Amino acid sequence: MTDPVPLAIVTLAAGKGTRMKSDLHKVLHPIAGRPMIEHLLAAAAELAPQRSVVIAGHGREQLEAQLGDRADIAVQDPQLGTGHAVQQAEAALAGFAGDVLILYGDVPFVSAATMRAMIERLHGADEPAVVVLGFEPADTLSYGRVIAEGDRIVKMVEHKDATEAERACRLCNSGLMAVRSADLFGLLARVGNDNAQGEYYLVDVVNVANAVGRTCAVVVTADPHEVEGINSRAELAVAEHRWQNRRRRAAMDDGATLIAPEAVWFAWDTQLGRDVLVEPNVFFGPGVVVADAVTIRANSHIEGARLASGVEVGPFARLRPGAVLEEGAKIGNFVEVKKAVMGKGAKANHLSYIGDAEVGAGANLGAGTITCNYDGYFKHKTVIGERAFIGSNSALVAPVRIGADAIVGAGSTVTRDVLDGELRIVRGEQLVKPGWADRFHDAMKKKKAAEKGKA
Incomplete structure (x- = not known):
């Protein structure tokens, strides 16, 4: 038996979350009474990571207050894309030798089993440089595509940069990745921003690795819902609804x-x-x-x-x-x-x-x-x-x-x-006056009759 490879978690949470229209950081909005990022980090904790780094931007102070010393906070400023965001973790991971799992704070319900499958694939016989978590949604919308042969990735492409033939591919990119620390920052350093957004895309580490002859692999989740992001109040409500339905069924299954x-x-x-x-x-x-x-x-x-x-x-x-x-x-x-x-x-x-x-x-x-x-x-x-x-x-x-x-x-x-x-017994003594109520009623009736007579 070999010793387990150390694991670091890098969670991206630098977005402004403008669609939430809230002063509360997007990833701190609760589902089932728990901030969404806490759902994610709880699942990751089952893999016993040695390091945890959260990439922050807007609302950094809120993240620091929520997470305390459970994670290092690295700041992305300016925000130049997802690849640039992950680069901000380099200082926090200095000296770390192991695997790096890249997650998103607004994608809170990735299971520990799925994370574990990504790490296990990273250590497959073909030793892929990058493992990407893919999914096949009912509607591919504007998701980036994973062009693959079997589970080997041929190309990664963002929807806006994809050809019509590439958009016909139903295997989509969740954005989650597993990479060895020895490879990660070297690959990121070679990522350019020659694309429609002028940003440094994290997905391009796959294309960089492929270009130098490295293998990259995709693991496909059986449940597309676990990689759905939450960007608005409506999507938050949908996530709450799905979570509650699963919990209700579990309660009944448990008796x-x-x-x-x-x-x-x-x-x-x-x-x-x-x-x-x-x-x-x-x-x-x-x-x-x-x-x-x-x-x-x-x-x-x-x-x-x-x-x-x-x-x-x-x-x-x-x-x-x-x-x-x-x-x-x-x-x-x-x-x-x-x-x-x-x-x-x-x-x-x-x-x-x-x-x-x-x-x-x-x-x-x-x-x-x-x-x-x-x-x-x-x-x-x-x-x-x-x-x-x-x-x-x-x-x-x-x-x-x-x-x-x-x-x-x-x-x-x-x-x-x-x-x-x-x-x-602590109350006033009860006072009894026999006949008093009868006399009171008689007097009031006479007075009322007299008032009517004057009218």
């Missing part, structure tokens, strides 16, 4: 029931267990983990939450980041939970806000219960003991602790701790 799959929206990292039931119009934001046998009823919004087995949520519930529902807990209609733990079997069935709280096993929070967690400057915690009962329309002003088996009477505003087993 979840989606009553109306088209009305369930997943985040990139949503985890669902077996025998989970999801009703229509449920939205999962990032960071949700759902165990087996959970029921999520219609029109619920869940983000950053963990749901243990047997939990029931909704309808019309909202779980915000930090919500933890332990086994058998129940969150009902119009209940919001944020940064709070609902213990085993605990319930909040109606019209409540539970924030910055710890609710013990078996506790029951009546309709309209509010944990008043914010004083205008700081957040404070509410702790509710096991089997405690909180009456309807109660306000628990944090920081406050309600003991185990305690009862808080309906309509109470609790500002001090309640001991275990204690009853706490």
